Amino acid sequence: MFNRLIDRRMGIFLFGLFVLTVAVPVGNLAMSGQPVPSYAVALMAKYLCYALLAVSLDLVWGFAGILSLGHGAFFALGGYAMGMHLMREIGPRGVYGDPLLPDFMVFLNYDALPWFWLGFDNFLFAVLMVVLVPGLLAFVFGWLAFRSRVTGVYLSIITQAMTYALMLTFFRNELGLGGNNGLTDFKDVLGFNLQTDSTRAGLFVIAATALTAGLLISRFITTSKLGKVLVGVRDAESRTRFIGYRVEGFKLFVFVISAMMAGVAGAIYTPVVGIINPGEFSPANSIEIVIWVALGGRGTLVGAAIGAIIVALAKTLLTGWIPEIWLFALGGMFVLVTLFLPHGVLGAVENTLNKFRPKKETTV
Numbered sequence: 001m002f003n004r005l006i007d008r009r010m011g012i013f014l015f016g017l018f019v020l021t022v023a024v025p026v027g028n029l030a031m032s033g034q035p036v037p038s039y040a041v042a043l044m045a046k047y048l049c050y051a052l053l054a055v056s057l058d059l060v061w062g063f064a065g066i067l068s069l070g071h072g073a074f075f076a077l078g079g080y081a082m083g084m085h086l087m088r089e090i091g092p093r094g095v096y097g098d099p100l101l102p103d104f105m106v107f108l109n110y111d112a113l114p115w116f117w118l119g120f121d122n123f124l125f126a127v128l129m130v131v132l133v134p135g136l137l138a139f140v141f142g143w144l145a146f147r148s149r150v151t152g153v154y155l156s157i158i159t160q161a162m163t164y165a166l167m168l169t170f171f172r173n174e175l176g177l178g179g180n181n182g183l184t185d186f187k188d189v190l191g192f193n194l195q196t197d198s199t200r201a202g203l204f205v206i207a208a209t210a211l212t213a214g215l216l217i218s219r220f221i222t223t224s225k226l227g228k229v230l231v232g233v234r235d236a237e238s239r240t241r242f243i244g245y246r247v248e249g250f251k252l253f254v255f256v257i258s259a260m261m262a263g264v265a266g267a268i269y270t271p272v273v274g275i276i277n278p279g280e281f282s283p284a285n286s287i288e289i290v291i292w293v294a295l296g297g298r299g300t301l302v303g304a305a306i307g308a309i310i311v312a313l314a315k316t317l318l319t320g321w322i323p324e325i326w327l328f329a330l331g332g333m334f335v336l337v338t339l340f341l342p343h344g345v346l347g348a349v350e351n352t353l354n355k356f357r358p359k360k361e362t363t364v
Contacts, residue, residue: 009346010219013302014212020044021208025201041200042272047312048207049269052214054292054308055301056261059218061290062299063227064254065234067152069286070159071262073166074134076280078263080170081133083183083276084117085126090187103185104178114176123190130267131260138259139252146248146255151237160283167281182277189271200272207268211305214261218301221254230254291334297344306346 006014024044027036053075060066092099096106100113119125141162145155173179192199221227229250232240241247270276279285288311296307311333318326341348 006219009300009302009350010215013305014215017208017212021205024204028197028201038197038200041197041204043316045200045204045207045272046269047309048204048211049265049272050292050308050312051305052207052211052265052268053262053289054296054304055211055214055218056258056265057289058293058298058301058304059221059261060254060258061293062301062304063222063234064230064251065237066251066255067156067290068159068255068258069156069283069290070163071258071289072283072286073163073281074138074259074262075266075269075285076166076170076276076278077134077137078130078266079270079276079280080177080183080266081120081126081129081263082267082270083186084120084129084177085123086186086189086271087183088117088121089189090185093187094185102178102183104181105176108173110176117176127267130263134259134263134266135256138256142252142255143248146251149248160286163281163286164283167278167283170278170281178277180278182275182279183270184275184277186271186274194271194274203268203272207272210264210268214264215301215305217257217261221257222301226250226253288330291330291337294337295333295341295344297346300344300346303344303346307344310345 024036024041028034028038028041053071056074057068057071060068087102090102094103094106096103098106101110105113120129141159145158150158169175170177170182171180177183186194188194189199192202194200222230229240229245232245233247233250237247266276266280289308292308292311293304294307295311296305297303311330314329314333315326318329337344343351
């Protein structure tokens with residue numbers, strides 16, 4: 001069971017992640033001179049959130065053939081659920097000092113807290129909503145789409161339309177979620193000040209732990225009998241249906257699990273960056289997630305995580321050095337993968353290493 005769950009590439013990646021999880025907080029909190037600065041801890045935590053988001057997409061695209069261009073919506077919904085809790089945690093410490101209403105509601109002359117904000121003062125309730133809201137949206141959307149046998153590019157377009165519709169909805173001030181400014185100015189989480197180095201280090205460890213859990217859960221699903229059926233659906237959906245499998249149920253299950261994972265990534269991302277706004281619903285963000293997975297290696301899980309980290313790091317560097325060329329560089333990465341790296345960066349590295357391994361001699 002363990003050998004099936006942890007293959008070589010997964011073991012190497014998780015070992016490296018474990019070393020990073022120990023080294024980064026130590027370098028930031030325990031060593032003199034702080035060789036790992038606080039801004040770097042926050043950046044790496046953000047990259048790990050992106051990696052978990054990429055793994056969630058690879059689970060449905062790489063193994064079930066469902067190319068979702070709306071996974072940014074599940075990520076953003078998880079982020080908003082956590083952001084609502086963090087806003088309730090501010091209490092009377094806001095600019096207007098209202099013990100119940102967030103600042104933007106006071107500014108907009110709200111008389112009372114909207115009903116859908118009730119319960120978010122409780123952390124466990126917020127965590128439940130982090131997975132329940134994206135999961136429920138994925139269930140309703142998936143049940144309607146898969147039951148109608150919508151597949152291929154048509155499904156991709158519909159998922160993109162879904163996230164675009166949500167973006168327009170969340171931009172509305174009257175929705176009661178901060179409008180175009182979103183939710184921000186968070187103070188603490190569970191009593192821990194979000195501006196302290198120890199809290200940032202703790203969030204980094206939580207992000208690394210969530211990524212580890214996401215990889216193991218995804219690996220468990222894809223190596224089980226369910227995973228074999230999903231691959232059958234990806235490669236020959238009609239044949240899989242013909243031999244008696246209820247294809248819609250398998251696709252719906254993995255789609256919901258994937259959406260929940262994306263919601264968890266968004267929930268950790270919100271306190272890490274200190275803001276969540278409707279821009280996270282942008283269809284361009286969901287397309288970028290696809291590039292992460294393609295660049296790292298579709299259908300590998302680990303490759304998807306590596307691709308997300310590579311692109312996020314490149315974005316940080318290029319937007320700081322030459323911001324106007326970032327979109328061209330992103331498009332160039334996708335063209336490079338399409339033409340020269342069909343198995344992604346991870347596949348190219350493994351193929352290169354295999355060339356240098358001695359071939360086993362066969363005896364007659």
